Amino acid sequence: MKKKIVDNLKRIRDDIADACARARRRPEDVRLIAVTKTVEPDIIRHVLELNLADLGEAKVQDLLQRHAIIEESIQRRSALAAADNAPPLPRPRWHMIGHLQRNKVKQLLPIVTLIHSVDSLRLAEEINTMAAKLGLDQKVKILLEVNTSQEKQKFGLAVGAVTAMADQIQTLPNLQLVGMMTMAPLTEDPQIPRFCFARLREIFEELRGTRVVGPEFKHLSMGMSQDYITAVEEGATLLRIGTALFQ
Numbered sequence: 715m716k717k718k719i720v721d722n723l724k725r726i727r728d729d730i731a732d733a734c735a736r737a738r739r740r741p742e743d744v745r746l747i748a749v750t751k752t753v754e755p756d757i758i759r760h761v762l763e764l765n766l767a768d769l770g771e772a773k774v775q776d777l778l779q780r781h782a783i784i785e786e787s788i789q790r791r792s793a794l795a796a797a798d799n800a801p802p803l804p805r806p807r808w809h810m811i812g813h814l815q816r817n818k819v820k821q822l823l824p825i826v827t828l829i830h831s832v833d834s835l836r837l838a839e840e841i842n843t844m845a846a847k848l849g850l851d852q853k854v855k856i857l858l859e860v861n862t863s864q865e866k867q868k869f870g871l872a873v874g875a876v877t878a879m880a881d882q883i884q885t886l887p888n889l890q891l892v893g894m895m896t897m898a899p900l901t902e903d904p905q906i907p908r909f910c911f912a913r914l915r916e917i918f919e920e921l922r923g924t925r926v927v928g929p930e931f932k933h934l935s936m937g938m939s940q941d942y943i944t945a946v947e948e949g950a951t952l953l954r955i956g957t958a959l960f961q
């Protein structure tokens with residue numbers, strides 16, 4: 715399993731480098747988030763040993779559980795490292811990538827690095843309020859999730875609602891809007907994800923041309939195992955990859 719992950723990682727990084735070359739982008743502007751929702755803590759520790767410290771989970775409960783397990787490993791490892799000269803485990807940056815319910819925000823905020831899935835004003839307001847209550851010392855970084863494929867079963871804001879939403883979010887003092895996220899449909903046709911990613915990029919550029927957002931608005935979270943190459947070609951800065959890394 716470990717060997718397989720190393721091989722997969724190399725392939726994915728090569729793909730990213732090739733796609734960047736085609737799109738005249740810098741590979742260091744594309745960050746890989748390892749989506750660990752299907753793997754055991756042992757594998758998560760291995761991922762950290764490979765210095766992949768950005769980890770994504772789709773459910774708050776899973777994120778909390780894994781965070782607790784990994785924190786314990788880090789403590790244990792740092793005690794051992796002092797004796798053994800073994801390298802310590804890097805501390806993960808946890809990304810919440812799945813649909814977020816308002817009643818889970820309180821538990822999530824103290825440990826999450828970036829919330830990819832803000833898709834309503836009510837959710838944004840809850841995050842803002844809870845950040846104040848918890849006395850967090852930094853603004854909560856969020857992305858707006860946009861439903862670029864317009865599938866009814868998908869979460870995410872309608873394309874036409876994004877600007878107004880971004881505007882309203884700027885009035886919430888404890889949030890920092892750093893970009894947008896989308897999921898393309900699962901399909902064999904590569905043109906469909908390309909259309910979705912290009913659409914997100916277009917909205918992104920439009921917003922950047924206004925005063926609604928500042929220079930911190932710079933992330934496009936798009937691209938999963940089946941479509942990450944297309945996503946890099948279309949400007950992704952954050953890739954959320956599970957299957958291609960672990961299978």
Ligand SMILES: *Cc1c(COP(=O)(O)O)cnc(C)c1O
Binds near residue numbers: 958
């Ligand atoms: C599971 C998941 C991913 C990763 O999917 P893979 O196809 O396994 O790479 C990415 N984004 C979200 C929102 C997910 O839930």
